[in-house]
Amino acid sequence: MVVTSVLVVSVLSGDESFSDGEEVAVAHTGYLKTGYVGDNLDSVRIGEGKSLRLLARQGRNFWAETLDGSCRGFIAANVVGDQAPSFSLPKRRALSSYFITREKFEALMTDTTSTLGSLQNDYIRAEYLKPQGRKMVGEFGFYVVDSVGRELRPIITFNPDGTVSDYSLEHWRNKRAAGAFLGRLVDYASPLISTREFQSFSPFDNVVTNILWTCLIGYIPMFLLVILLWTRLPLVWAPNWAVNGLLGVLLIAGPATWCALLLVQGVIWWSVVPATVVIVLLGALLFWMLYGGLRCPHCKKLMNHEFKDQQKGLPFERVRRGSREIGRRNEKNYIGGWQYRKIKTGNSYSTQSYRVGRFTDLVTYEDYVETSMVRRITNHFVCPACGHGKEEMKEEILSHEVQIVGRHTAKETYTKEVDHSIG
Known part of the structure; x- marks a missing residue:
């Protein structure tokens, strides 16, 4: 629980500061990409010497916008020129995303309080911006999951006052069955699976935290239940x-x-799927082998009963009689006529012939008497909080002896198939 808590807190409390950027005159003529998906693919020409505001680094590109904020997108570092290494800009995560169901996203779009500013402050900033007449078009890093599991990317048109005018959802990734299965749970888990632009820590940054993130986070609901059991009162009934x-x-x-x-x-x-199968099987095995009941059935406190003492009973004799086969001799048999049936061999059928025989055997058995000296042991356990007791009983074998007392014979009649052949 401590490890998972540290991981979750580290992911949720990462640095989200948005840089004011650095103003720079580009060294060469180039293009600022202002749209990426579908019909929104677009760019604007930036002439040599024209000023841009650089917001962050992302790989070999800069995330930048024009000084008036009307255009935002990515521009190649070589366009900015040799001055680029001197900038103290944050690094923007390439896979920045905010996962949201289509139902919640459409509710946001119809909400009159949703604006360009509120979407960027509360969810994720527009990755691309460009003007469209008096309006603005923004392409956001939303991953909109629909009812069949497809992931869509929104392109939103804003009025001059920043309110939502229109939007479209463009195909982003193929259908994933997991998204359709989870439904609205995607919205509740979004803070954990989304990636903020300037998130200082990601569990996928190194192998160890990646493994812990994959294997442990799924046990958080069980850990929370154990904490509730420890507090006793919420689940005492x-x-x-x-x-x-x-x-x-x-x-x-x-x-x-x-x-x-x-x-x-x-x-x-x-x-991730094979790892999940392994940890589920391992967890179920440990639960089956080690779990002895968490709560006292009387006071419902989260503590196991502790061993108090052991009581040994008086030895007693246990006798069991039995017999086992030691020999068999066929006495008589009768083989009937031929019978036939069809059997499938690959993609074709063939006819199998066989006969049924009736056999009588004379079986010799050895009779024995098994004598054991047994003592019952009772372990007593008590709850440290209320004194409620429980017992566990087992038997200890002190001695064991098998004695042969005789033999007997018996006839056994049975039938079986013989003389198989395929024609």
Whole structure:
């Protein structure tokens, strides 16, 4: 729980400061890309010596905008020139994204309080901006997940006052079944699976945190349930069988749901699905082997019963009689006529002939008497909080002896198929 808490806090509390940027005159004529998807693909020519505001670095490009803020997008570093290395700009994450369901996104678009400023402050900033007459067109890093799991990218048109005028949803990534399965859960988990532009820490930055992020986050619901059990009062009236069942469900459903969220995020399935299967099987095995019931059934406090003492009973004798086969001799048999049936061999059928025989065997058995000296042991456990007790009983074998007492014979009649042939 401590490790998962540190990871979650680190992801959610990363640096989100938006740089004021640095004003610079470009060294060479080039193009500022102001749109990327579908019909919104566009760029504006930036002449040599014209000033731009550089907002951040992203790979070999700069995220930049014109001084009046009307155009925003990416421009190649070689256009800016040799002065680029001297800039103290933050690094923008290339896969910046905010995951949102189509229902919630469409509700945002119809909300009269939604503006260019509010969307950038509350969700994610416009990656590309360009003017369209008196209006502005913004292409955002929203990943809009629809009801069949497709991920769409919105292009939003804003009125001069910043309110939403119109929008379109362009295809971004192919359908992912996990998105359709999760539904509105995508909205609740969005802070965990989204990537902010200037997020200082990502669990995918190194191998160790990547593995921990993949394997542990799915157990958060189970950890939270254990904390509730520790506080006692919220679930004091819940019976232990219900709590134990819920723990078992969360043990499987938590990692499986987290796996689906990672798939929606874009993690390759072969890197996360096998890992999830392994941790679910391992968790279920440990739960089965080590779990002995978390709560006292009387006071419902989260503590196991502690061993108090052991009581040994008086030895007693246990006798069991039995017999085992030691020999068999065929006494008589009868083989019937031929019978036929069709069998499938590959893509064709053939006829199999066989006969049924009736056999009588004379079987010799050895009789024995098994004598054991047994002692019952009772372990007593008590709850440290309320003294509620429970017992566990087992048996200890002190001695064991098998004695042969005789033999007997018996006839056994049975039938079986013989003389198989395929024609």
